[in-house]
Amino acid sequence: MTYDATAGVSGPGGTPPGPSPVDPSTLPSAQDAALPPELAEAARTLFGDRLDLAAAYAELLATDGVVRGLIGPREAPRIWDRHLLNCAAVAERIPDGATVIDVGSGAGLPGLVLAIARPDLHLTLVEPLARRTAFLIEAVQGLGLTRTVRVFRGRAEEAAAGPGGGDPLSADVVTARAVAPLDRLASWCLPLTVRGGRLVALKGSSVADEIAEHAATVERLGGGEPTVYRCGVDVIDPPTTVVEIVRERVVGPARGPRRAKRRGGRSRGR
Numbered sequence: 001m002t003y004d005a006t007a008g009v010s011g012p013g014g015t016p017p018g019p020s021p022v023d024p025s026t027l028p029s030a031q032d033a034a035l036p037p038e039l040a041e042a043a044r045t046l047f048g049d050r051l052d053l054a055a056a057y058a059e060l061l062a063t064d065g066v067v068r069g070l071i072g073p074r075e076a077p078r079i080w081d082r083h084l085l086n087c088a089a090v091a092e093r094i095p096d097g098a099t100v101i102d103v104g105s106g107a108g109l110p111g112l113v114l115a116i117a118r119p120d121l122h123l124t125l126v127e128p129l130a131r132r133t134a135f136l137i138e139a140v141q142g143l144g145l146t147r148t149v150r151v152f153r154g155r156a157e158e159a160a161a162g163p164g165g166g167d168p169l170s171a172d173v174v175t176a177r178a179v180a181p182l183d184r185l186a187s188w189c190l191p192l193t194v195r196g197g198r199l200v201a202l203k204g205s206s207v208a209d210e211i212a213e214h215a216a217t218v219e220r221l222g223g224g225e226p227t228v229y230r231c232g233v234d235v236i237d238p239p240t241t242v243v244e245i246v247r248e249r250v251v252g253p254a255r256g257p258r259r260a261k262r263r264g265g266r267s268r269g270r
């Protein structure tokens with residue numbers, strides 16, 4: 001596990017080996033990441049004057065991201081609607097100047113997209129896999145986001161415990177997309193959230209079933225009632241569905257069965 005507060009460089013030769021060599025004729029091109037004209041208005045609304053930066057990230061995903069096996073080749077032509085716009089819409093749920101931890105960032109979704117759309121946020125991208133964090137570090141540097149984004153290599157549970165015996169990571173908002181079912185997500189993400197802060201999980205159409213199944217566990221973990229919001233209404237179609245859970249109570253780690261207390265207070269050694 002490494003804690004990279006400055007999004008340090010993965011220099012030439014420093015990148016772990018990716019998948020086996022690819023036939024150059026099948027390599028994705030920057031063309032695949034071109035913003036489709038029908039999405040241009042939504043992209044301008046969501047990224048404003050950072051649209052060029054979003055386009056640079058789209059290109060990186062569609063080329064390097066595909067070659068290094070971080071996203072599937074079939075995703076390249078869908079990068080804007082399924083990934084960038086879908087994730088950027090969630091920015092409306094995040095308060096000004098908030099600290100944000102994105103758990104299971106993968107290739108930077110939604111964390112890097114939020115950093116691009118919202119320069120007022122401070123983000124930590126939490127991702128355990130070396131190949132992915134190498135890509136993230138390079139992307140953060142290449143896109144000029146080192147002032148507001150850092151990359152933590154490790155699992156959410158390790159970040160919450162305090163990396164290398166240091167301070168635990170925490171943030172006002174913890175985001176996650178396509179990482180785990182709601183019960184596991186809450187157990188990983190609520191400990192990373194400040195009290196009164198919230199988990200914002202991007203979910204699909206079956207979110208109501210997931211909430212029904214896991215609400216009791218979420219409550220036990222100190223979470224409030226899960227609430228569903230639709231983001232980007234009238235901007236993207238379909239809007240992005242998120243479920244939010246406020247960390248209402250700080251619950252300690254699970255303990256074993258309680259021992260019966262002795263009468264008369266603490267026991268004395270004999």
Ligand SMILES: C[S@@+](CC[C@H](N)C(=O)[O-])C[C@H]1O[C@@H](n2cnc3c(N)ncnc32)[C@H](O)[C@@H]1O
Pocket residue numbers: 103104105106107108109110126127128129132154155156157176177178179188
């Ligand atoms: C299906 S990918 C989704 C990546 C990205 N969020 C997206 O939407 O494209 C799930 C990611 O979660 C990461 N992950 C799995 N368990 C994790 C944990 N306990 N803590 C942090 N990340 C985790 C995986 O390494 C993987 O990159």
